[in-house]
Amino acid sequence: MWNRLWETHSGKLSGVAAGVFFGFIYLFFGFWHMLVFTAIVGLGFYIGHKVDRGETPIPYERIYERLFDRKRKLK
DSSP states (O other): HHHHHHHHHHHHHHHHHHHHHHHHHHHHOOOOOOHHHHHHHHHHHHHHHHHHTOOOOOOOHHHHHHOSSSSSSSO
């Protein structure tokens, strides 16, 4: 069962594990804000989900286009 789960959702599992790891680091060495801990675990799940779907976790091209689009006017 664990092997099949790892084969189909390895990115999500790795992302959540990394989120839990960094969340515990934050909890032990920072303030006890469970909301921040949950956000870190959620971010790990989101990035892992993107990896499982074969997408890039951070769309650098789209961010670059939005930041440096000369035709877009500031409101």
